[in-house]
Amino acid sequence: MMAEKVQRLGLSAGVDTDEARADFIRHYYDMDQIVLNEALFSKKPGKKAVAKLMLNSLKVDRGNSTIIIDPAKFYRIFHDKFIEITPALVVKHRKNVKCLTSSRTRAMQIAAYTTSYARFYLYDFMEKVGGENIFYADTDSIVYRIPEGEEDPLENNIGSFLGDLTSELSGEMLEFVALGPKTYCYKRIYE
Incomplete structure (x- = not known):
């Protein structure tokens, strides 16, 4: 650099x-x-x-910086009259696994169930489209091509209700590039 x-x-x-x-x-x-x-x-x-x-x-x-793991070393430096402690102190911490409790407003099991259930829907849609036509799929999205002369296999699944697909593309997609999860771009022709 x-x-x-x-x-x-x-x-x-x-x-x-x-x-x-x-x-x-x-x-x-x-x-x-x-x-x-x-x-x-x-x-x-x-x-x-x-x-x-x-x-x-x-x-x-x-x-002028020291990484301290031992509490005794921290107290030696902290109480050393020849060292002036600056106002900044970085403390790395984590929850004690034995003491973890679930919040009343969180339900991890429901979140896991919901995303797993959504995946079942996604797999069903992927089977309808056919693996050879899929460019990208994520928890809640699928990007696929429709072979020339064929109809959209998911046309009847597009809607605005829970469980329906939403078409975010108006027009025709010319190019598609995916670098990883939720990192993609495409070039399109507007209708």
């Missing part, structure tokens, strides 16, 4: 000869073991900003 940031910043004002460029690149390698590619030097503020953001998100103040 540092190499990306330096390269997208462009060369400094005084670095205008081949020798100066070589010295500049060598200096970065000698000081920080950062390998710079001379061919990639060009002012690109957008790429520089992204590289800078990535560097800032990776930055850790290692000299």
